[in-house]
Amino acid sequence: MNIQRHPLRATAPGTRREVTSLHFGVRGSGPKAVLQASLHADEIPPMLVAQHLRRALEELEGAGRIRGEIVLVPSANPIGLGQRVLEQPVGRFDLASGENFNRHYPDLLERVAARLDQPPMLDTRGNIAAIRALMRDECAALPVLTQLQSLRQILLSLAVDADTVLDLHSDNEAILHLYTTPTLWPAVEPLARALRCPLALLADGSGDDPFDEACSLIWPRLAARLAQRSGKDPDPILSMACVAATVELRGESDVSHELARTDAGALVRYLTLRGHVAAVADVVDPPFTPMALARPLSGSIPVAAPIGGVLVYLRELGSHVAAGEPFAEVVDPITGETVAVASPVDGLFFARDARRFVAAGARIAKISGVEATRSGKLMSA
Ligand SMILES: [Zn+2]
Structure with a gap:
């Protein structure tokens, strides 16, 4: 060497x-x-x-x-x-x-x-x-x-x-x-x-x-x-x-x-x-x-937190989720409001944020769908 x-x-x-x-x-x-x-x-x-x-x-x-x-x-x-x-x-x-x-x-x-x-x-x-x-x-x-x-x-x-x-x-x-x-x-x-x-x-x-x-x-x-x-x-x-x-x-x-x-x-x-x-x-x-599933990167959909609060995942990484299916929730610790986070596509839930308190709009997960639906810059910041 x-x-x-x-x-x-x-x-x-x-x-x-x-x-x-x-x-x-x-x-x-x-x-x-x-x-x-x-x-x-x-x-x-x-x-x-x-x-x-x-x-x-x-x-x-x-x-x-x-x-x-x-x-x-x-x-x-x-x-x-x-x-x-x-x-x-x-x-x-x-x-x-x-x-x-x-x-x-x-x-x-x-x-x-x-x-x-x-x-x-x-x-x-x-x-x-x-x-x-x-x-x-x-x-x-x-x-x-x-x-x-x-x-x-x-x-x-x-x-x-x-x-x-x-x-x-x-x-x-x-x-x-x-x-x-x-x-x-x-x-x-x-x-x-x-x-x-x-x-x-x-x-x-x-x-x-x-x-x-x-x-x-x-x-x-x-x-x-x-x-x-x-x-x-x-x-x-x-x-x-x-x-x-x-x-x-x-x-x-x-x-x-x-x-x-x-x-x-x-x-x-x-x-x-x-x-x-x-x-x-x-x-x-x-x-x-x-x-391996080979899928278009343009079909990998980032999901943002709808509100700020405590992030609770309902599904495990590696799960297949359906479009519209809640896979996480964000809980407002002051009002008690709980907002479900639904998958935007049928796809594989493959990556998520490690933090469990998130700001509104923060990217919290990525779900890999089959259809190439995004264009432009495809990677996260
Ligand atoms: Zn890296």
């Missing part, structure tokens, strides 16, 4: 923060996978999964089973980890700018496309390698003034040339679920099965450029540009050169060695299926659990 440290641009003289990445295998000798934990720094389960994964990858490296390079960023956000307000951690938003740490990743499309001044003349594999070199160049040339921009540049630089990118998060209280694009879903579906993940939310761009989309969506867009120039159909292999997903490892309090060990094992099985780890007989087949 090779440990690399990447200093962030300092906010003030005399201060220093850095991102640490762990590198297994040999760079450039085969495919590349990147897994990063807790870009939202208050989402703890991924950091423990990363520790179990680190030990597993060390063993695999010792056994000579890493193909190419696997990069693990075990704690991706030193800015967020250092933020506290009134003793409460603040890891989702950058306090200096108010920006969400997993939004606004730079889009390299125009920069890279501008340097592809003619259709590449190589085969697909050669084109992918040439485009990755351009991406690395353009990432290194991104303007960086703030520490947050510096963090984004470092994380994107580590992952932009990877074949597989898994960004590990957790929700507030939730069942396991993941986000990817409809095109990539067939390549991500074995991950859902290995993790026993019951829900995948699919979108061709969720609206605010999260990390996984910055790594993956540039490829189909570049393939479409090149196809336009050549008059041919987009190259499907080029379109899927980076398979990326955001994995929500349940809720923020679901931290246990048992869960983390199981999740790390599932990630290794997926890395094996993707060709990043040489297979041996006992790890070739993931446990084939029932297929």
